[in-house]
Amino acid sequence: RKEVEQDPGPFNVPEGATVAFNCTYSNSASQSFFWYRQDCRKEPKLLMSVYSSGNEDGRFTAQLNRASQYISLLIRDSKLSDSATYLCVADPTGGGNKLTFGTGTQLKVEL
Amino acid sequence: ETGVTQSPTHLIKTRGQQVTLRCSSQSGHNTVSWYQQALGQGPQFIFQYYREEENGRGNFPPRFSGLQFPNYSSELNVNALELDDSALYLCASSLDFSVSGENEQYFGPGTRLTVT
Numbered sequence: 365r366k367e368v369e370q371d372p373g374p375f376n377v378p379e380g381a382t383v384a385f386n387c388t389y390s391n392s393a394s395q396s397f398f399w400y401r402q403d404c405r406k407e408p409k410l411l412m413s414v415y416s417s418g419n420e421d422g423r424f425t426a427q428l429n430r431a432s433q434y435i436s437l438l439i440r441d442s443k444l445s446d447s448a449t450y451l452c453v454a455d456p457t458g459g460g461n462k463l464t465f466g467t468g469t470q471l472k473v474e475l
Numbered sequence: 476e477t478g479v480t481q482s483p484t485h486l487i488k489t490r491g492q493q494v495t496l497r498c499s500s501q502s503g504h505n506t507v508s509w510y511q512q513a514l515g516q517g518p519q520f521i522f523q524y525y526r527e528e529e530n531g532r533g534n535f536p537p538r539f540s541g542l543q544f545p546n547y548s549s550e551l552n553v554n555a556l557e558l559d560d561s562a563l564y565l566c567a568s569s570l571d572f573s574v575s576g577e578n579e580q581y582f583g584p585g586t587r588l589t590v591t
Contacts, residue, residue: 460578461531465517
């Protein structure tokens with residue numbers, strides 16, 4: 365079983381739609397979590413950090429459920445520019461010295 | 476932009492050769508982590524350097540080695556290249572977690588290595 369698992373997608377949604385991605389992690393010792401966005405052939409860019417039960421930043425909301433060991437990312441009012449791969453990341457050491465990435469979920473927002 | 480730079484951008488090597496990749500961290504960041512990202516996969520942690528010493532290592536063989544310099548820049552060295560080493564190599568810099576309590580990592584643009 366992979367340490368961090370995500371549905372690879374692709375998720376094809378119309379502009380303006382709300383879309384949710386789920387991610388599960390296997391190491392219950394993980395303390396902090398992140399969502400990164402990666403455009404094709406580019407580096408991952410930090411989208412959100414999730415340290416407690418959740419975090420909200422504009423159209424983006426991340427939630428953490430420690431009991432079920434999953435993290436979700438909700439994107440509201442999706443834009444064409446949101447099209448990218450979204451990487452779910454866990455920090456099993458709690459000290460930031462070994463981030464574990466999922467394989468990513470691909471999102472395509474269409475007109 | 477994160478301020479993390481990597482060189483070279485692209486590199487083509489032959490199986491069995493050795494390669495050195497370089498990374499300059501964001502100003503104020505003293506920790507550098509290296510990742511390998513194969514096509515269609517998420518980044519895989521190789522190792523991290525903090526205060527010029529290795530501070531954690533993933534499941535990579537010893538032919539993957541690294542250095543960190545006093546100015547916090549870092550090198551990734553790969554010996555005896557194999558075809559499967561073809562990937563995007565990413566470095567990420569971060570603050571000293573014990574001081575900042577933050578462990579967000581900021582990535583450079585990567586070096587795309589092709590082994591033929």
